[in-house]
Structures are given as structure tokens and as C-alpha cells.
Amino acid sequence: MKTMKIIAIFCIFSLLLHVGLLLADSGVFSKVTLINPFNCQSVPGIPGAEDMAILGPYLVATSGYFPPKYPIEKTYLGGLVLIPIHEFQPVPEYLNLGVSFPFNPHGLDVLKIDEDLYKIFVVNHRPSKDSIEVFEFRLSTKKVKHLTTHFGAEIETANDVLVIDASTFLVSLDHSSRNHRVQMLENFSRIGWGSIFLFHNGQWRKIVSNLSFANGLAWKDHGKSFLVAEMLGKKIHSYDLRGFSARHNSSIPIDGFPDNLVFNPKKRDFLIGVHPKIFDLKNFAEGKISKSPTRILRLKFSQQEPKLETVFEDPGDMHSSGSVAIDPGEALFIGSIYESKILRCAR
Template sequence: MPRRRKLVLVSLAAALALALGWGIYLLVLAGELSRLAYHSDAECTRVEGVVGAEDLAFTRASGTPEGGVFVSSDDRRATVAGTPVRGAIYYYSLAPTAPGVAAIEVASGDDPELFHPHGIGVTPASAERERLFVVNHPRASLFGPNDHSEGPGHTIEVFDVISEAGRVRLDLQHTIADPLLVSPNDVAPVDAERFYVTNDHLATSKLGHKLEDYGRLARGHVLYWDGDAFSVVADGILFANGIDVSRDGTTVYVASVTGARVHVFDRDPSSGALTAREQVPVRGPDNINISDDGSLWIGAHPKLLTFTSYANDAAKRSPSQVFRLSQTESGAWETEDVWLSDGSDISGLSVALGVGEGRFLVGSVFDAWLLDCQRVVD
């Protein structure tokens, strides 16, 4: 065999071996080779009428002891099909006197005109007034264009939360647009003016997104809005997704869905600067919500490539998982596997929100409902 031909064959064999190895590596990281033991100790009620309930945020605006939940809703399958439908923020009452569908109503009005909500966050109880911050994709999104008009692809919408005659509604106050909002995913306010927001990618094309995801390029980062301008306060994160701030304002948590971890940062309350503290392993974390006891409720995708298949085909289902993270007195993390479903009840779960003793809500990127669950004590 000629030397040149031998070198070509050896090079091709090495390239194939490398590609095969990389493919297996990605399958392992995505959880596709894991055997899942589905389980649940909760009884769940399906709440219809909210398509793509991708994120949830607790509010006490109704004045009832139980409070309520804002639901970020957008029909992303319509966007994928090239026929986007205006999204909405719903209000879901947690009061027992208003169960099921009757408790769901639209809280957002006609503004902004182009509205495709994604991550949401409510100001902490210490804020001077309650506001809802919303990541909006008026023209661009991970799932395709929402509108072809001129203007910013992504914005942050700031709403005042208003309770009148027992009903909750939102009043738009500000729209924030900036070139640094490249691919915003989730938002976490620290008061009525300042907030953090994640950029899950820095690429702006589908090809660029795939290169970042499958090439394991950690280009996601966290922005901080100080009331006047954005600055990058944390970077080098694989697909920076959900974000939340501790009740005392000293810690910020960021989910890395493809990195299979939650990044924990110390926060300087005066400047907003973040300092990396530690990373907590969590499989496929999406959104993060902090409950009253300080624990982190996380909606997760245990099989990321299966989720991708489900995103492309509504007939397929994708496993869904809920984790609850808490810290011991020594500072060690305890991870509780609360709920693991095969996706038959809800697929592509993106958010979990603890709302009371043993009660939690879950939402999905695409499904047309959310689940209201109560854990059963033996």
C-alpha cells in the first residue's frame, strides 16, 4: 500500500474514532444512556388553558393567604411552524375556593404589542413595590423568528403588579432593550429597578447555537442591570438557563442545563458583582425557584436529546424531573429527587415551584397545561 494512501486511511480512521468517541461522550452527558426509575409520591391535577407554561413566579398580590402564581405562556410550536401567536402572562390562584381552570386568567394586557414571554421573576418582599420582570422575544427566539419587523430581537419588560377588587393584573412600566441581550433566557430582580438576566448563547443563528451546544462551548453568561446599564458579571457557563437570588440578596444561583450543574455565586449587594463560590451537580437543570425555606426547586430534563426530539415532534414525549436542593447547617448540599415522570403526564418540564407544605406546580416548554401537585404523606 502506498505510504500516502496509508496515511489517508489512518487519518480517516482516527477522525471516525474521534467522532464516535465524542458522540458517545455527548450521549452520556445528555443522559441518553441512563436508565431512569420513574417515581412520584404526588397527586397532580392538570390545569388546562396555558400553552408553553415555561416559567412560574409566586405572588401575594391577591391578598389571600395562599397567594397566586404568574405563568409565562407562549405557543412555541406555532413559532416553529412559522405562525407565531402572541403570548401572555396568566395569573393562577392558589386559593382552594378557586380550583382548576376557573383560577386561570390573563393578567397581561395589550402591551407590549409583540409579546412572547420566556423567563419571569417577581421582586422580593423587601422591594418597595411588587413588579414582574419578563424576558420577551418580540422578534427572535431559540425556536425561530416571532416577527420580521425592524426593532430589537429581545427585551426585558417591567410590569407593576396591581390587585383590584380581588383580581390581579399587570401594568407595563418599562421596556429595556440593549445589544447585550443576545439570547436572554431568565431574569431575577433584586428590587424594583435592578435585576440579573442570563444569556444562554452568544451565537445568534441556529447553526451557531448547535456549535455551542454540541461543541460544549461555554459562552453563556449573566448580565446585571444596575438601573442604568448592563454589565457582564459572570461568564463561561454552558447554556446559562434559570437564575434566582437568595432571600437575603447575598447569593445568586444559575442553572447550566447542558453543564449538568448549578453555579453558586456570592453577591455584593452594593455593586451587584458576583464571585464564583461552588458548583452543585444537577442533571439537566432548567429554571430555579427559591421557596420560603430557602430550598431550590428545579425543573429538569433528564434526557436532553430526547427533549430535542420532542421539541421537533409533538407526538413524542420527553421525561420530566423535579429536584429540591437544600443546605445542611454545615453548608453541604442535599439533593432530593422529588418527582420523575416518563413524560406521559407532562413533557419537557422546565419549571417547578414549591408553593406550600408538600405542594408544588410544574410547567412545560410546549405542553398546553401545567400540573398542580400535592405530595402524599404515608
């Protein structure tokens, strides 16, 4: 009996310790300040702009209705939106995708074919399974054509996509299963069951394992090395791509929970959308609180150590659940998972 009491006390103590460490790690006690050296204005009419990419003189943004913030009946009514880069007060333009299947976009990437022709790769959360949708876009006419859908049992929880060429791309998976209970177990235990798959010529191959919520992807050197945001691991990992395998190169600790990564070819650096308080993000999504803070970091690689700089931080008063930032030159654009707008922040 005495032994059982000792075991019970030890188990309770271990559980309380884990909960305490989890709360501390989740940013509950971290401070979020206002860092905004810009002149920011809202661009309304774009719900759930979780990811964005440059498309000629435009940004193309996903517009998705992510539960529980949005009602379930809207979940598969998402779209893709064009946002003029050079306009001071841009007016979003929804593209006519011409598809009849459910569309709830998440991550996306753009492949430039020539000055007029682009291909857009999009993660689509369908009702029963995820897919990668490929669209053709002509800049001169703004016409979109759906080309193909890539399915696979391997990509049950797709998050982001990173294109190598027209038939080859990477996909990050944030969990091992769509099952809500399994995902909760992975989230709270920090078990690394997220992964990255390579798609080539109709075949899926797992090239990275054991990531705790694999999220945004970006090229460090196109086709040769890439970055992935391990959101619950609070790290950015660098991998070398070698044929059909990947070799871990380095890891960079992040103050917060990194979401999307966007490479800036002009400045040769990366912008990272970061959630400082992960429980605030969860509670904001569930409508329990009115805001969730946003942090944007700039990551630059030099001959020495990688350098991180906070370029924007907001407690959630101006912009909540910021997930992506992109800097095409004239302004900083910030998207969000659950807001119905993006920010355009002029210098």
C-alpha cells in the same frame, strides 16, 4: 500518504468518541422511573408555562408559544396567567397586559413593593431581539400596567431574569448568538458561551462567562449570592455578588439538564426543573416523539454538603418537558415548556 491515513483515522476515531460521549452525557442510556407521591391533576389552558413565581395568593406563569412545537404564527401571542394557589381546581386567568408589541415570554421574576403592588420582570423573545419587559400589578384590582422595556445588544439570547431592586437585575444568556448554526455548534460542542449580565441604571455589565447554556436564576441570599443552572454543563453554580462583579463559590453536579430554579422561603430550599434526556426534549419539541420526561429535584443547603432529593419523576406520560416547579405550601405546581397545561400535585 501513510501519514494522511493515520491523521484521517485519528480524526474519525476522535469524532466517533465525541459522539459516543455526547450520547452518554445526553441521557440517552439513563433510566427514568415513576416517582409521584402526590395526587396530581392537570390545569389546562396554559400553553408553554415555562416559568412561574408566587404573586400574593396566586402564581403568575408565563404562557409562551415556543417553536417548533407551536406554529410560528402563534409565537408572539403569549401572555401572563394568574393561577389561584388555594383552589383545588384552579381556573387560570389571563392578565390584560395592554401591549401592542410582540410578546413571547420566557423567564420571569416578581418584586414585591408592598402588600398590594408588585412589579413583574419578564424576558421577552421579540422577532429580531430580546428584551426585558417590566409590568406593574395591583393585587386588589388585578390590573396590569406596562412600565418600561429594557433593550441591549448584550442580551441577544436572554433566558431568565433575577431582580435585585426596581432598577437592577440579572439576566442569563443561554447562547452567544441567535444564529441557529452558532447555537447548534455551541450545543453539540458544549462550548461555554453562555453568560450572565447585570443591569444597573441603564448599563449592562457581563459578570459571568463560559457557561454552557446558562438557564434559571435564583437568589441564595437576596442581593448577595445567587444560583444559576448551567443546563448543558449539568451543574448548579453558586456565585457571590460583589458590587458589579460575581465570584464563583461552588458547583453542584445534577443528574440531568437543569432548567429553572425556584426558592421556597418556607422550607429554605430550592426546587429544580430537570430534563433527564436532552435529545428527548429536542425531539418532543419537533414532534418526532410523543413525550419527554420530567424530573423535579429539591436542593437544600446545610452546614455539610448540599443535599439533592428527587421529589417527582415522570417518563412523560403525565407531564412532558417539565421546566419549573414551585411549592407555595398546599400543593406542588409543575410547569412545562411545550405542554398546554400545568400540574397541580396535592399531598
